[in-house]
Amino acid sequence: MIEVKQLSKSYGPREAIKNLSFQIEKGEVVGFxxxxxxxxxxxxxxxxxxxxxxxGTAKICGFDVFEQALEIRRLIGYLxxxxxxxxxxLVRDFLVFAARIRNVPLKKTNAAVEQAIEKCxxxxxxxxxxxxxxxxxxxxxxxxxxxxxxxxILILDEPTIGLDPIQIIEIRKLIKELSSSHxxxxxxxxxxxxxxICKRVIIVxxxxxxxxxxxxxxxxxxxxxxxxxxxxRHSNNEIIKKLSSLEKVNAVTEHQPSQFTIDCEPNADIxxxxxxxxxxxxxxIIELKPASMTLEDIFLKLTLEENExxx
Amino acid sequence: xxxxxxVAKKDLSSYFSSPVFYTLTSVxxxxxxxxxxxxxxxxxxxxxxxxxxxxxxxxxxxNEMVIEPSFQNMGVILLLIIPLITMRSFAEEKKSKxxxxxxxxxxxxxxxxxxxxxxxxxxxxxxxxxxxxxTCYLVLIxxxxxxxxxxxxxxxxxxxxxxxxxxxxxxxxTDNQIVAAVISFxxxxxxxxxxxxxxxxxPGLGQLLEYLSLVTxxxxxxxxxxxxxxxxYYVSFVLxxxxxxxxxxESARWR
Numbered sequence: 065m066i067e068v069k070q071l072s073k074s075y076g077p078r079e080a081i082k083n084l085s086f087q088i089e090k091g092e093v094v095g096f097x098x099x100x101x102x103x104x105x106x107x108x109x110x111x112x113x114x115x116x117x118x119x120g121t122a123k124i125c126g127f128d129v130f131e132q133a134l135e136i137r138r139l140i141g142y143l144x145x146x147x148x149x150x151x152x153x154l155v156r157d158f159l160v161f162a163a164r165i166r167n168v169p170l171k172k173t174n175a176a177v178e179q180a181i182e183k184c185x186x187x188x189x190x191x192x193x194x195x196x197x198x199x200x201x202x203x204x205x206x207x208x209x210x211x212x213x214x215x216x217i218l219i220l221d222e223p224t225i226g227l228d229p230i231q232i233i234e235i236r237k238l239i240k241e242l243s244s245s246h247x248x249x250x251x252x253x254x255x256x257x258x259x260x261i262c263k264r265v266i267i268v269x270x271x272x273x274x275x276x277x278x279x280x281x282x283x284x285x286x287x288x289x290x291x292x293x294x295x296x297r298h299s300n301n302e303i304i305k306k307l308s309s310l311e312k313v314n315a316v317t318e319h320q321p322s323q324f325t326i327d328c329e330p331n332a333d334i335x336x337x338x339x340x341x342x343x344x345x346x347x348x349i350i351e352l353k354p355a356s357m358t359l360e361d362i363f364l365k366l367t368l369e370e371n372e373x374x375x
Numbered sequence: 376x377x378x379x380x381x382v383a384k385k386d387l388s389s390y391f392s393s394p395v396f397y398t399l400t401s402v403x404x405x406x407x408x409x410x411x412x413x414x415x416x417x418x419x420x421x422x423x424x425x426x427x428x429x430x431x432x433x434x435x436x437x438n439e440m441v442i443e444p445s446f447q448n449m450g451v452i453l454l455l456i457i458p459l460i461t462m463r464s465f466a467e468e469k470k471s472k473x474x475x476x477x478x479x480x481x482x483x484x485x486x487x488x489x490x491x492x493x494x495x496x497x498x499x500x501x502x503x504x505x506x507x508x509x510t511c512y513l514v515l516i517x518x519x520x521x522x523x524x525x526x527x528x529x530x531x532x533x534x535x536x537x538x539x540x541x542x543x544x545x546x547x548x549t550d551n552q553i554v555a556a557v558i559s560f561x562x563x564x565x566x567x568x569x570x571x572x573x574x575x576x577x578p579g580l581g582q583l584l585e586y587l588s589l590v591t592x593x594x595x596x597x598x599x600x601x602x603x604x605x606x607x608y609y610v611s612f613v614l615x616x617x618x619x620x621x622x623x624x625e626s627a628r629w630r
Binding site: 112 | 382384385389392393471472473474475479480482483628629630
């Protein structure tokens with residue numbers, strides 16, 4: 065559905081993105097992950113035909129972003145980093161305008177606006193002036209304008225930036241609901257967000273792709289061996305020694321008082337043995353769990369030691 | 376065409392919901408009314424004196440002595456007012472990042488520009504319409520020729536079109552409304568006084584400067600003449616300004 069080949073963009077001498085290539089299939093929810101200034105917004109601006117690329121091609125549904133921009137703009141809904149809202153308009157009027165300018169026929173406009181208001185739960189503010197809405201509502205109006213013409217593809221640039229935790233949860237829920245009927249590209253530098261919403265991640269760093277893969281695959285690929293977290297009631301010096309002496313255990317460290325991380329070999333499956341050891345010695349087991357590698361770890365690892373893991 | 380109207384309608388609704396429009400219209404009407412009142416006073420004084428001198432009421436020409444100067448003065452007031460109407464067109468869209476919405480919509484850049492031009496012209500048309508009570512009053516109490524009045528309004532609106540196209544161009548250059556207003560005011564004033572250089576500039580260049588001046592062409596309209604050369608001048612002036620605006624906005628995408 066979206067095909068990007070060797071895409072580059074320079075602002076004067078500064079290269080914002082270099083030779084980006086990736087593909088996105090219909091119905092996918094893809095997270096665009098990278099630190100600030102990695103080139104996420106630039107890529108999204110190019111995909112939504114706002115600015116042309118310096119070199120390379122990007123095709124959406126077979127249309128070229130440069131040659132057939134008008135066709136593409138009908139297919140996409142775009143929420144830029146700053147939601148494009150006219151502060152002096154009423155929410156409903158603004159959505160009507162957004163629908164009309166996106167070629168929704170006059171007869172269907174009301175229904176389309178109604179649906180967008182419903183989807184983004186804007187019912188209670190639909191007669192209010194946009195400039196007076198809270199940031200969370202403004203963000204939702206921003207999403208509503210992107211989906212009012214029911215586009216196949218939604219491009220959302222940092223949709224949760226600057227919101228409070230409750231609003232973030234609501235927006236995430238909304239995006240999740242939308243993901244059943246739209247192809248979504250979502251950018252963020254907030255990692256848990258991507259883990260919760262997206263199935264596939266494109267990690268960019270300094271204008272280049274550091275990794276493209278599904279979340280699970282990334283986690284497995286990067287996890288070199290297993291790690292367990294252990295918390296006990298009575299800590300003493302013997303613990304590290306005894307745990308280390310177990311088979312398949314590589315290293316044990318006490319990262320906080322009475323809390324240990326145990327690095328063991330891949331597929332070691334030694335939870336039982338560890339538990340038995342603790343019970344036998346009456347150290348008092350409080351917690352023993354596998355430490356799953358978070359996306360944060362992956363992200364750091366990828367952007368720090370890119371060369372090691374690049375596919 | 377439909378897209379142009381959608382953009383224009385959006386702009387109009389924000390003009391009418393902001394105090395800027397009402398302030399500008401009030402100022403325009405007050406200034407215009409004050410000037411009209413003075414011209415009319417002067418005219419009646421003159422007619423009165425003429426009557427006394429010659430003994431009978433040969434009317435002085437009301438078209439020449441009242442309507443023409445009123446239009447000329449209106450041209451000057453519009454010169455001051457229009458940059459304040461056009462300044463927000465693109466500067467505000469760029470500043471509040473709403474331009475991305477227009478640019479990512481299935482609509483041509485030229486339609487956006489045409490829509491904004493149309494919105495400004497409607498606003499100005501409305502202001503001029505509101506000020507027309509003075510002319511109506513004259514038609515009621517005197518008997519001026521209607522022809523020059525109609526061509527006069529046509530000329531004023533065409534000249535306003537030139538101001539607007541310069542204003543849109545200035546607004547496309549920057550995201551700061553004040554900068555846009557200053558640039559368009561400077562441009563408009565320059566095009567107004569450019570003919571002043573004609574006498575010093577010798578025959579060839581002088582003629583050119585005279586031709587380029589916005590005022591020269593208005594004169595004919597105020598006399599009741601619709602010259603094709605004046606029409607061509609105003610229409611091409613407007614189109615050239617809009618063309619430059621298009622180039623500026625298009626090139627901004629590439630940077």
